[in-house]
Amino acid sequence: MNNNELPDPDENGIIRILPISFFADKKQLLRKFNINPHIYDFFQEHIVRPFIHKANYNRHYEILKSELTMLKNKNILDIACGTGSIVTYLDPSNCYTGLDISYKLLKNASKRIKSRKFKEKSLIQGKAENLPYKNNSFDFICCNTALHMIPDYKKAIQEIPRVLDTGGSFLGCCPVTGIDNKFDKIWKKVVQKRKMIHSLSEDDIKSICEISGLKYKQIGTNGGLLYFRSEK
């Protein structure tokens, strides 16, 4: 695979590349993501999707499933993978890499991928804005409901075409304003209260993808969630 210049994984199977200095001024940010993973998954399913995203949880995974189950023998990067929720839909012939800044969530992803017989698998504690991979390393990249939480989301999107191989695809899902009135109302309040969350529109995402050299195509919506595929 492409991580031969990275350190060895630790006892939890996680490769840690963030320098100690990264943690010094990021206490608030990391506290936010260092949530108990079980609470986190429950919270996503029963609170965030229905009441904040105004989305149907089953439809969310149906859309992702329809895009993911057909992938075979691909080198896949899951950006901001959290607890690794998408691995359930991936064929074992693929190589899976999950990257996230939260060690706690990665630990749960580690348990989740243990039982999956991927051709190769790795988990890395790193930043989406600075992917530790060479150009053209992956055939497929996924970022499930995370762009709005990544501090420099523009840089994170710009990194994708660099590490994506020519002909490869980026599958994204992100809450956006302008597609569901009920979501827009609640999102305005969420963004006012939680300064670290971005309020993005479909045009914001489309234009950064296109500026970065990715072809953008919407594949569906679900409440305030936008699903899109971008090809290099």
Ligand SMILES: C[S@@+](CC[C@H](N)C(=O)[O-])C[C@H]1O[C@@H](n2cnc3c(N)ncnc32)[C@H](O)[C@@H]1O
């Ligand atoms: C709403 S969660 C989505 C997690 C997962 N993709 C899922 O669908 O369950 C957002 C994730 O973004 C991660 N995150 C936030 N900022 C990040 C960054 N700069 N680089 C990598 N991951 C980041 C958080 O740790 C968290 O796991």
